[in-house]
Each structure stands twice: as C-alpha cells, then as structure tokens.
C-alpha cells in the first residue's frame with residue numbers, strides 16, 4: 001500500500017490559495033491512496049512570532065475547513081501535529097545528521113531570515129521538522145506545490161543519510177506528487193495568495209464578500225478599455241477560471257476576452273458563479289460542523305490515535321537501530 005503524507009499550516013479557515021494549492025488535491029488523492037495521512041502542522045506554526053489565542057482559533061478553523069472541504073476520516077488520517085510528540089523527537093534525531101550549510105541554503109530560510117533582526121533557530125530547522133513529519137510515517141510520496149520541492153529534496157537526502165548509517169532502506173525516499181494547480185497568485189496580481197498579505201478569498205465567505213473582492217481584482221493590465229482585446233494568459237482571473245470553470249467556459253473566456261466580446265466584469269461574474277457552485281457544498285458541511293463541533297474533535301482524536309500508532313512503531317525501530325532502545329543487561 002503506498003502511503004502519502006502532507007501537512008498544512010493552521011492558518012484558520014481555508015482560502016482559495018491553500019484549497020487549490022493543496023486541499024482540493026488531497027480530497028481526490030485520499031480515494032486513490034488508501035494510506036493517506038494529512039496533518040495540521042501546528043509545531044511549524046510556532047517557528048515565528050505568534051499569538052497563542054489566535055493559534056488556537058486558527059487550528060480549529062483549519063481542522064473544520066479540511067473536513068468541510070472533503071477530507072474524509074473514513075478514507076484518510078487527519079490529525080493535529082502536536083498530538084503526536086514523536087514528530088519533535090524524530091526532528092531532533094534528524095538534526096544530528098543534517099549539515100547546517102544545507103539548511104542555510106534553503107530559499108525559504110534565506111527569504112524569511114533576511115527580514116528578521118534575530119533569527120530563531122526554529123526557522124533554520126523548519127525543513128528538518130518537515131523531513132521528520134514525512135519520514136515518521138515512512139511515506140512513499142508527498143503531494144507538494146513547486147515551492148516545497150527544495151524542502152522535499154532535503155527530506156530525501158536526510159532519508160538517504162540516515163539509512164546509510166543506521167538501516168538500509170528503512171526510510172523510503174519520498175517522491176513528490178506535484179499538485180496540478182500551479183501557484184495561485186493573490187487578487188492583487190502581485191504575490192502568492194496569503195492571509196498575511198490580505199489578498200485571499202475564503203471558501204466560507206459569503207457570496208457578497210467574495211464578489212466584493214473579485215470585482216476590483218487585477219486583470220490584464222494592458223486592457224484599459226472594455227473595447228480593448230485582452231490576453232487571458234497574463235490575467236489572474238483566467239487562472240482562476242482554469243481552476244473553477246469547465247473547459248467549455250474556459251474556451252469561451254479566451255474567445256470573449258481576445259475579441260473584447262466581454263468586459264472584465266462579465267468575465268468575473270461567470271467566475272463568481274462557478275466559485276459559489278463549488279463552495280456551496282463545502283459551506284454546507286462547515287455549517288453542519290459548526291452545529292456539531294464535537295465531530296471535529298472526534299475526527300482529530302481518531303486521527304491522532306491512528307497517527308501515534310504508526311509514529312510509535314517507527315520510533316521504536318529508529319531508537320533500536322541507533323542504539324537507544326530499551327536498555328538490557330550487558331552480556332557476560
């Protein structure tokens with residue numbers, strides 16, 4: 001049975017960036033890979049400054065959203081990372097075989113650390129914890145976006161190094177399963193969609209709230225007047241049509257845009273309708289979970305138990321191979 005593992009930051013309720021970039025794909029993969037394991041990575045979320053009350057709310061928002069978006073505990077293991085302390089144990093073990101230079105070369109570390117006066121060691125070690133997350137479950141594959149490929153390569157290196165020292169082929173080298181949707185740019189058209197940049201659309205926002213964000217969203221900057229033909233390939237709205245509209249509609253968008261048949265508002269209205277159609281069942285499931293929040297806790301408790309069982313088995317073997325298993329009397 002092939003096992004996949006992937007994690008998501010507890011950033012509160014899902015927005016279309018993390019939905020299209022990860023979770024929509026997970027909801028499909030769970031039916032293909034019987035051993036799908038999905039984790040809300042709250043240990044990762046404390047590697048920078050944060051507010052504990054906000055973290056608590058965001059962990060809840062993400063857990064509820066994942067269930068609402070279709071992660072089904074009958075098909076996948078869904079849990080909170082901090083419910084499985086073996087993540088941090090294996091992370092420490094892996095730091096002992098990871099060269100600091102490899103961590104300092106990580107693009108995300110370089111980007112984030114240049115903005116800080118004092119750099120927490122956790123920021124440097126972040127990819128080691130990611131490697132531990134994956135290797136703990138001895139996952140064969142990891143659904144990732146392109147921006148996570150470098151970290152996954154480090155996890156593969158780490159598996160090779162550990163195997164070479166302590167146990168041939170104990171850890172599989174996890175291969176990437178590239179998420180089909182490419183990086184989703186924010187509605188400002190400038191940067192990756194991210195809550196901290198305020199350029200997102202939440203799946204659980206109302207129809208009006210979503211329209212209020214879509215209406216002023218960036219389109220083809222060269223299309224100044226409605227009579228100017230546009231170029232869908234440079235327009236973020238067209239990228240969203242590719243995610244939410246069927247192929248006939250996408251072809252019609254290209255036709256209407258390049259001939260100035262539609263104005264951008266016409267185009268956005270069609271997109272808005274298709275987004276709402278996709279979000280409606282998700283919102284209905286979220287409302288049902290709001291009415292019965294114990295279901296979220298029960299799902300996470302079951303997932304935590306299943307994840308701990310695998311993690312404990314892995315760590316027993318890791319400790320044993322590293323000379324740290326239960327101490328026995330020295331042989332005479």
Ligand code: SF4
Pocket residue numbers: 219220223230231232235236237238253256257258262263264265267268
């Ligand atoms: S018509 Fe649609 S695809 Fe073309 S520029 Fe406007 S919003 Fe973008």
